[in-house]
Amino acid sequence: MNFSKEIIHWYLQNKRDLPWRKTKDPYRIWLSEIMLQQTRVAQGLPYYEKFTAAFPTVYDLAKAEESQVLKLWQGLGYYSRARNLHYTAKDIVENYNGKFPSTYKELLQLKGVGDYTASAIASICFDEVAPVVDGNVYRVLARYFDIDTPINSTEGIKKFKELAFEVIAEDDPANFNQAIMEFGAVQCKPQNPYCIVCPLNNSCEGLKNQRVGMLPVKLKKTKIKHRWFNYLVVIAKETETLLEERTGKGIWQGLYQFPLLETKKAITDIHSHQEEIKALVQLRNFSITPYNTEAKIHKLSHQHLHTTFWIVETTENLKNGILLQEIRKYPVPILIGNFIEEFNF
DNA sequence: AAGACGGGGGT
DNA sequence: ACCCCAGTCTT
Missing domain, CATH: 3.90.79.10 (Nucleoside Triphosphate Pyrophosphohydrolase)
Structure with missing residues (x-):
């Protein structure tokens, strides 16, 4: 079995039961993706529940006061996400007739939606072959292919995106994208990954070369x-x-x-x-x-x-x-x- | 290309 | 103390 098939196979057996995995509604997928930017599933989950209860549709979110949106967002951090979320909800209602666009290219135009989120929505909701590259994907690819190009360098960003295009399951981009992220979060995690029981441990270059612990490579830290x-x-x-x-x-x-x-x-x-x-x-x-x-x-x-x-x-x-x-x-x-x-x- | 932008969890 | 998290926007 090749890389993408193995990853999807693992996913179908090991995926967590999460509320946004029960829908293909672009509004809810968008909401979950914005919330999960730089945020752990465990931290974002209660906020997703609160938001979908308070704003079941994009129309409900669009007509809310910004302070109400921020109040519900309180504690989640990176508050520009909440302001952009509200802005885009109004944008969708006013300029898109309440319907999210269905392609990566169009989704990218929305405020607060970058390369990752546009790919996630396009693939999960509309089955577009648009690979996601988040922190999990960087880690899995860097280790599996033993690549030490810094993931946050211009060269690294380009290289890993190209690699993601090469490995994505073109017949099932929705499951593949979620699979490789889940695999990174649960199995090929940052510290103490479960290489011993990993379904890919006989083809992982990083493991073979004993470099899993040093990958991925990342450029310097911010000064406080x-x-x-x-x-x-x-x-x-x-x-x-x-x-x-x-x-x-x-x-x-x-x-x-x-x-x-x-x-x-x-x-x-x-x-x-x-x-x-x-x-x-x-x-x-x-x-x-x-x-x-x-x-x-x-x-x-x-x-x-x-x-x-x-x-x-x-x-x-x-x-x-x-x-x-x-x-x-x-x-x-x-x-x-x-x-x-x-x-x- | 480099910073700014939150808060929480893990080691 | 340091790293990471389903990243994006601004400078």
């Missing part, structure tokens, strides 16, 4: 930036607080947070920042005390946020205050969400 966030948790008359929306570039676009004072390093004397704080919270008189004395480090893949929450109490009226009892309606970063649950106002 350190930032110091001071959140001003205003409590006015024990019933109201202040939230601001993050706009512009950078992390957490469209999400809400307490008024933020970002500093170059940890604050040693809060009173030296009195004027900045006054301007941020728009108050004349208030008391301020740290909630956590040791900064909490919130780790993102590319930034470490040294975070301190400051409790700002006042008896004045707030300019644009929100009711504390409604604070959970706003989409917030998990860092803020955890604080809200822990502080419990």
Whole structure:
């Protein structure tokens, strides 16, 4: 049996029972693929259930408020996916008569749909011979063919895509694509792959050359930036607080947070920042005390946020205050969400 | 070509 | 501490 037949054979016997494998509805496949970008199945699964319940069709998603979409997305990360998801739902309804396009080339035009996702939808929903190349596929191909070209180099991206075209089962691209990804996730996994029981272990070049553990090769890591966030948790008359929306570039676009004072390093004397704080919270008189004395480090893949929450109490009226009892309606970063649950106002 | 973009899980 | 995850977009 050749590579593609063996992979599909393995898949049909070992595939997990996942909700998006029970449908060919392009809306649901699209939704699942966007959610699973850089995200494990276990983490994305509950979100898929929430979204399909709240938005059974693309029309339901299109007519939702963006903040509602972000609220449901809260905790999943990479929030541009949620904003693009909403944008594309409206795009499909307005410009495609509510029907997803059926080819790789057309799907690629949609915002938030790149090479991988266009291939996934085209193959799974429309049986187009469009190979997917995700992290799993890079790993399986690099090991099986013993290729050490870095998977995130321009040359590597091109080479592995060509290789995927060569090995794809042209008579069953839908199953082959899902099979090779599942195989990478479950069998040929990053650490401690099950080579001993692998159905391909007598033809795997990487295994033969004892190079499975070094493959795939990937170019350098991103350098981590350190930032110091001071959140001003205003409590006015024990019933109201202040939230601001993050706009512009950078992390957490469209999400809400307490008024933020970002500093170059940890604050040693809060009173030296009195004027900045006054301007941020728009108050004349208030008391301020740290909630956590040791900064909490919130780790993102590319930034470490040294975070301190400051409790700002006042008896004045707030300019644009929100009711504390409604604070959970706003989409917030998990860092803020955890604080809200822990502080419990 | 290189960065930016989240959060969680595994070793 | 480091790597990876059903990647895409921007610079």
